[in-house]
Amino acid sequence: MENGETKTLPKSWAMVGGDGPRSYAQNSSYQREVLVIVNELMNEGIKETLDFKIPCSDSSSTCTFRIADFGCSGGPNTFLAMEKIMEAVEQKYHAQLQNSPPLEFQVFFNDVMANDFNTLFKTLPSYQKYFAAGVPGTFYGRLFPKSTLHLAYSSYSLHWLSKVPQEVVDTKSPAWNKGSIQCSGTAKEVAKAYSAQFKTDMDNFLNARAQEIIGGGLMVIIIAGLPDGILMSQTVVGIFNDFFGSCLLDMAKSGVISEEKVDTFNLPVYLSSAKxxxxxxxxxxxxxxxxxxxxxxxxxxxxxxxxxxxxxxLYQGLLGAHFGRDDVDKIFEYLAKKLAENYDSVFNAGKHQHVEHFVLLKRIIN
Amino acid sequence: MENGETKTLPKSWAMVGGDGPRSYAQNSSYQREVLVIVNELMNEGIKETLDFKIPCSDSSSTCTFRIADFGCSGGPNTFLAMEKIMEAVEQKYHAQLQNSPPLEFQVFFNDVMANDFNTLFKTLPSYQKYFAAGVPGTFYGRLFPKSTLHLAYSSYSLHWLSKVPQEVVDTKSPAWNKGSIQCSGTAKEVAKAYSAQFKTDMDNFLNARAQEIIGGGLMVIIIAGLPDGILMSQTVVGIFNDFFGSCLLDMAKSGVISEEKVDTFNLPVYLSSAKxxxxxxxxxxxxxxxxxxxxxxxxxxxxxxxxxxxxxxLYQGLLGAHFGRDDVDKIFEYLAKKLAENYDSVFNAGKHQHVEHFVLLKRIIN
Known part of the structure; x- marks a missing residue:
């Protein structure tokens, strides 16, 4: 099972529909705050680092600027981000080049094959000022022709590994992650295996994008991570994941779900430090x-x-693929019951929060 | 109602699934024969008219060649056509330019918003040698940035009008198409209205593509049409449509479906002559x-x-939008019954067949 093909749209977790008590609309003040900060960083970064002599050299009468969102999932977050990027690019364009030909944007929305592109397309803003296209496939490989992108963007996607490192679910390996479903950071061999997978994946991502982005082109990455020196098991999200793992073990012990399946289940997620x-x-x-x-x-x-x-x-698709659809309902029922009983011990135990890394990269001109 | 948004994928009619007696696999010898002829014409045409000094001028280390299928609907026809085009382009490329940098293809699959892009993406050949993207939206408007396409292709799509000309369903207009559901060619005012709509649509299509295709770039159009001097009502398909129209009138008379709805129903399809x-x-x-x-x-x-x-x-979506989903079942039941009773008189009455026009265009360099 390749995570690249089965992940359930990292960003869609924020998108519980409607406007009820569980909805994104009612629970997104945090996300909105982060977006404000991100937008400001992007705006400044683009204006300071983008050089228009390069992106536009290949055209005479018009300048086409190509942007891609890698791991876009559904709207509206990706649409908002693309708009903010275009605003900044346009401002820089007109500031740098007076009497310049009109700028046309082509925006590519990328996500895995399993993504719902039909809905993505139907929810495109009706008056978008760009030419939209969808690009299916894993971003750990090539998706675009050489040197055709001017700006790449990837938000809350790259902490998803392309797969769970094999060793951590191999009972015969010293890296077997017995009794845990994540890289909590305490077992050295497990952490090594996860970290190696993350390195491989990031390297594949950077190599593919290096081919696709023109020299001087930019890449914005927003990725979930850890503060330096902090382990996953010390963070709120890590403690929650461990609690979820213990629920799975409980259920396996009482024979509700397969013990072998619990032993071979790990989250294909890795939170990296800035370093x-x-x-x-x-x-x-x-x-x-x-x-x-x-x-x-x-x-x-x-x-x-x-x-x-x-x-x-976040995890329903992943769990369904591993445990089967019926067991998923049981698992979430049990988790809800247990979490209600242990709310304080789970959510007050973590003294640390995970963080997001904001990275702005520039493709080196060969 | 814009036909551009509600048409039910012109080409999907050939794609009855499986391998049963009604399936495409069992009933596609005609389509296969046409494809063989089309492929040969495309292959020759591309090799003779494509000039590689132009498409590749903007790149140094690699040459990116962009192809778009306008009105692609679902696979596999569009995939086969794209492969044939790429073969011809590649052969011409290597024949024209020795020691040339590698050629990379980007293929854009366009169809209306309602098209099932999810399935299109999932059925993409697993070893395709190109970078694929989906582009949603009506091809009667702009879909790509200026001068970014090298070859455009549109097959069995452009005889679908963007809408039914308003006059033909306006009971107060001299062009009211009373008692008919198509442009049969016998009523002059009706034919004029249909022809004008076709001209407007084709003009919009050509103007949009003229912006998007680089000077010297090619466009292949395969479009259903009529032999010169032959009316729709003289062709097998025209007689069938008229028979279908008479079934609708029967049903309206006996009160099964709304008479007003039958009066205001016309097919947004126009078959043009080569001239x-x-x-x-x-x-x-x-x-x-x-x-x-x-x-x-x-x-x-x-x-x-x-x-x-x-x-x-072909028409279920269109009929559903006009008559309502329940009536569609009734309509097809009635049509099947009537057609069985009148098979010979319907299918032996037409002495003429409609034709397909194969058109190869070259964008004039401004």
């Missing part, structure tokens, strides 16, 4: 780091049901 | 005609059920 991320990008060598900022986000207290719906929107 | 098509393209002025061939196709005798399924796959 680790920086090292990977520098070793890769195709991009120079223009910005690397940490976005902190104090997590609000939420009701149990809301936690469950967020978690379910 | 008419040529005139529109010449008047438009953005393209020169490199080839204009007529493809004849002797239609095989088919069983009633097969006729019905083809017709249903």
């Amino acid at each position: 680790e991320l920086e090292e990977i990008i520098k070793n890769n060598g195709h991009f120079c780091i223009e910005r690397l900022n940490r976005l902190d986000h104090p997590m609000m207290k939420m009701k149990v049901e809301f936690h469950i719906s967020l978690f379910r929107a | 008419e098509l040529e005139e529109i393209i010449k008047n438009n002025g953005h393209f020169c005609i490199e080839r204009l061939n007529r493809l004849d196709h002797p239609m095989m005798k088919m069983k009633v059920e097969f006729h019905i399924s083809l017709f249903r796959a």
Whole structure:
């Protein structure tokens, strides 16, 4: 099972529909705050680092500027981000080049094959000022012809690994992640295997994008991560994942779900430190780091049901593929019950929050 | 109601699934024969008219060649056509330019918003040698940035009008198409209205593509049409449509469906003569005609059920939008019954077949 093909749209967790108590509309003040900060960083970064002599050199009467969102999932977040990027690009364009030919944007929305492109297309803003296209496929491989993109963007997607590292679910490996479903950071061999997978995936991503982005082109990455020196098991999200793992073990022990399936289940997610991320990008060598900022986000207290719906929107597809659709319902029922009983111990135990890394890269001109 | 948004994928009629007696696999010898002729014409035409100094001028280390299928509907026809085009382009490329940099293809699959892009993406050949993208929206408007396409293709799509001309369903207009559901060619005012709509649509299509295709770039159009001097009402398909119209009138008279709805129903389809098509393209002025061939196709005798399924796959969406989903079932039941009773008189009355026009255009360099 390739995660690249089965992941359930990392970003869609924020998108519980409607305007009820569990909805995104009612529970998105955090996301909105992060977006404001991100937009400001993007805006500044684009204006300071984008050089229009390069992107437009190939055209005479019009300048076409191509943007791609890697791991776009559904709207409206991707539409908002693309609009903000275009605003910044346009401002820089007109500031740098007076009497310049009109700028036309082509925006590519990429996500895995399983993504719902039909809905994405139907929800495109009706008056978008760009030419839209959808590009299906895993972003850990090539998706565009050489040197055809001017700006790449990827938000909340790259902490999803292309797959669970094989060793951690191999009972015969020293890296077997016995009794845990994530890279909590405490077992060295497990952490090594996860970190190696993350490095491989990031390298594949950077190599593919290096081919696709023109020299001087930009890439914005927003990725979930850890503060330096903090382990996953010390964070709120890590403790929650561990709690979820213990629920699965309970259910296996009482024979409700298969023990073997629980043993072989791990989350294909890795939260990296800024240091680790920086090292990977520098070793890769195709991009120079223009910005690397940490976005902190104090997590609000939420009701149990809301936690469950967020978690379910994230992992339902993954769990369904592993445990079967019927067991997924049982699993979430049990999790909800247990979480209600243990709310304080789960959510007050974590003294640390995970963070988001904001990275602005520039493709080195060969 | 814009036909551009509600048409039910012109080409999907050939795609009855599986391998049963009604399936495409069992009933596609005609389509396969046409494809063989079309492929040969395309292959020759591309090799003779494509000039690689132009498409590749903007790139140094790689040459990106962009192809778009306008009105692609579902696979596999569009995939096969794209492969054939790429083969011809590649052969010409290597013949014209020795020691040339590698050629990379980007293929854009366009159809209306209502098209099932999810399935299109999932059925993409697993080893395709190109970078694929989906582009939603009506091809009667702009869909791509200026001068970014090298070759455009549109097959069995442009005889679908963007809408039914308003006059023909306006009971107060001299062009009211009373008692008929198509442009049968006998009523002058009706024919004028249909022809004007076709001209407007083709003009919009050509103008949009003229912006998007680079100077010297090619466009292949395969479009259903009529032999010169033959009226729709003299062709097998025209007689079938008239028969279908008479069934609707029967049903309205007996009160099964609304008379008003039958009066206001017309097919948004227009079959043009080669002469008419040529005139529109010449008047438009953005393209020169490199080839204009007529493809004849002797239609095989088919069983009633097969006729019905083809017709249903074509028009179900359109009829559903106009009459309501429940009435559609009734309509097809009635049509099947009546067609079985009148098979010979319907299918032996038409002495003429409609044709397909094969057109190869070259974008004039400004």
